[in-house]
Amino acid sequence: MTFAHPYLLLLLLLLPLAAWLKGRRDRPPAFVYSSVQLLRGVQDITKSQAGGFLAALRWLVLMFLIIALSQPRLTKFDTTKATASGVDIVVAFDLSGSMAAEDFEIKGERVNRVKMAKSVLEKFIAKRPSDRIGLVAFGTQAYIASPITLDHDFLLKNLERMDLNTINGNQTAIGSALSTGVNRLRELKSKSKIVILMTDGQNNAGKIAPLTAAEAAQALGVKVYTIGVGTRGQAPMPGTDMFGRRGYQMVAVDIDEDTLTKIADMTGGKYYRADNADNFARIYSEIDKLEKTEADVKKFAQHTELFELFAIAGLLVLALEIVLGQTALRRLP
Numbered sequence: 001m002t003f004a005h006p007y008l009l010l011l012l013l014l015l016p017l018a019a020w021l022k023g024r025r026d027r028p029p030a031f032v033y034s035s036v037q038l039l040r041g042v043q044d045i046t047k048s049q050a051g052g053f054l055a056a057l058r059w060l061v062l063m064f065l066i067i068a069l070s071q072p073r074l075t076k077f078d079t080t081k082a083t084a085s086g087v088d089i090v091v092a093f094d095l096s097g098s099m100a101a102e103d104f105e106i107k108g109e110r111v112n113r114v115k116m117a118k119s120v121l122e123k124f125i126a127k128r129p130s131d132r133i134g135l136v137a138f139g140t141q142a143y144i145a146s147p148i149t150l151d152h153d154f155l156l157k158n159l160e161r162m163d164l165n166t167i168n169g170n171q172t173a174i175g176s177a178l179s180t181g182v183n184r185l186r187e188l189k190s191k192s193k194i195v196i197l198m199t200d201g202q203n204n205a206g207k208i209a210p211l212t213a214a215e216a217a218q219a220l221g222v223k224v225y226t227i228g229v230g231t232r233g234q235a236p237m238p239g240t241d242m243f244g245r246r247g248y249q250m251v252a253v254d255i256d257e258d259t260l261t262k263i264a265d266m267t268g269g270k271y272y273r274a275d276n277a278d279n280f281a282r283i284y285s286e287i288d289k290l291e292k293t294e295a296d297v298k299k300f301a302q303h304t305e306l307f308e309l310f311a312i313a314g315l316l317v318l319a320l321e322i323v324l325g326q327t328a329l330r331r332l333p
Contacts, residue, residue: 001306004071011066015059022055057321064314074304086191087131087291088148090181091121093162094199094229096139097170101200101251103235104277112238113229114164116280117198121159124284125152134184137162138177140169140205148184173206174199174256178213178263182222193222194291197263200229202256214263224267225287226260231275
C-alpha cells in the first residue's frame with residue numbers, strides 16, 4: 001500500500017496526545033439530587049464504560065479520516081518500452097515458384113522454403129517488439145505486403161496470409177524488391193534502417209537491377225542483409241503426375257550468391273546462406289544480435305484507490321458514535 005500524501009499520516013501521532021490532554025481537562029458531569037436512590041438505575045454506568053467507549057469511537061473516526069486524506073492506494077509498479085527502438089526493418093520475401101522446393105525439415109516433417117522462412121521470421125519478429133517492421137513480397141513483381149508498423153499482431157496476420165499463391169509469376173525481381181523496401185524506409189527518421197532480403201534465385205524480372213537498388217540503399221544509409229534460401233546442388237520440387245499422384249522432381253538450385261554478396265558489402269550488411277533449418281534460425285539470431293539499440297523504457301504505476309473505503313469506514317463509526325450517544329450510551333449532562 002502507498003499514500004499520495006504520506007506526510008498527513010504524521011497527524012496520527014497527535015491523536016494520543018490530544019486524547020491525553022482532553023482527558024485531563026474534562027470534569028465528570030454532576031447533578032444535585034435530593035436522594036441517591038433516584039440514580040439507582042444508572043449507577044453502574046461509569047465514564048470508562050460509556051464516555052470512554054464513545055470517546056474511543058470519536059478518535060477512531062479521526063484516525064480513519066486522516067488515513068483517507070492521505071489517499072491510500074494499492075500500487076503495482078511495472079516498466080514498459082514506451083517508444084520505438086529506432087530500428088526500422090523491411091523484410092523482402094521471395095514468393096516465386098522455386099520457393100515451393102521442399103528442402104527443409106521442421107520436427108522431422110519436410111516443408112517448403114516459404115514455410116521455413118515464415119517460421120524463422122515469426123520468431124525474429126517476436127524478439128523485436130520495439131522495432132517497426134514491414135513486409136515486401138516479390139516474384140515477377142514486388143508488392144507491399146505490410147506497411148512498416150509497431151503493430152506486430154497486424155504484421156503477423158499479413159505474414160500468415162503470404163503464400164506461393166499470393167502473387168502471380170514464377171520469376172524473381174530482386175532489384176524491384178530491394179528498391180521497394182528501400183523506398184519504404186527513405187522518409188523515416190530512424191537510428192538504423194535495415195532491409196533483410198530473402199531469395200532462392202537470380203534476378204530475372206523487374207526494371208531495376210539489384211546493384212542499382214543497392215547503390216540507392218547505400219546513399220540513403222540503408223543496411224541490407226541478404227539470405228540465399230535453399231540447399232546446395234539440387235532440391236526436391238513437389239509435383240503431380242498425370243494420374244494425380246504426388247511426387248518429387250530434383251531441380252538445380254541456382255542462387256546468385258555473387259550479387260547477393262555485393263549488395264550486402266555495398267551497404268554494410270552481410271550475406272548468409274540458409275541451406276538447412278538450423279542454419280536459417282542462426283542467421284536471424286545473428287542479425288538480431290547485430291542490430292540492437294536501446295529503447296526508451298518508462299516506469300509506470302497502476303493505482304487502486306482506497307480513499308473511499310477509509311472515508312466510508314470513518315463515517316460509519318461516526319454514525320455509530322452518534323446513535324449510541326443518543327440511545328444506549330447516552331450520558332447525563
